Amino acid sequence: AVQLVESGGGLVQPKESMKISCAASGFTFSNAAMYWVRQAPGKGLEWVARIRTKPNNYETSYADSVKGRFTISRDDSKTMVYLQMDNLKTEDTAMYYCTAAPMLNTGNWFTYWGQGTLVTVSS
């Protein structure tokens, strides 16, 4: 069965950094584009970042709200994806979901979702 398990969330102060992780299993990870989508408490969904596959040079894309502060990366050997978050702001407080678009996806929709990890930015 497909599993995406996020970890590393918690409480962090504004302007600090945090790195969250996602462990993937049950599908061919190296063939899947990986994404982070977040949801502020009681709010809707917001796409955050994408990383493509090795044949696509691990190309990355970011939402304007996080560009220059967040970095998505992946380790195909460990089937892991990461989100390094720097200079955090209170408005980054959200549940962060790891999502995947397996090889059969020919578009950027989110087929698989993790349970999320909560990041709270507060002093």
Place this chain on the structure above:
Amino acid sequence: DIVMTQTPSSQAVSAGEKVTMSCKSSQSLLYNENKKNYLAWYQQKPGQSPKLLIYWASTRESGVPDRFIGSGSGTDFTLTISSVQAEDLAVYYCQQYYNFPLTFGSGTKLEIK
């Protein structure tokens, strides 16, 4: 950025009834080269992660009940639940993947009377 507008923001229906919800995009999601609409629908039940229901505006994801029907083209899309069940209590989101940034609608909350 493509803005996705969902209406209504919430609605309440009785089990067995048909329900429709709308999603409009600020620009066409129809890609002329392949004649496909770059739109997906998700269901998020209380306390759960979102779940993919439909992609390419009308293709049901494997395992999704056939009472969930996606339709529309261009800028106007609809999600229909032909006969609502109690377990359909959820917020429904549309998402465009025509271009980046990927954007979602604000959601339609479905309540069961």
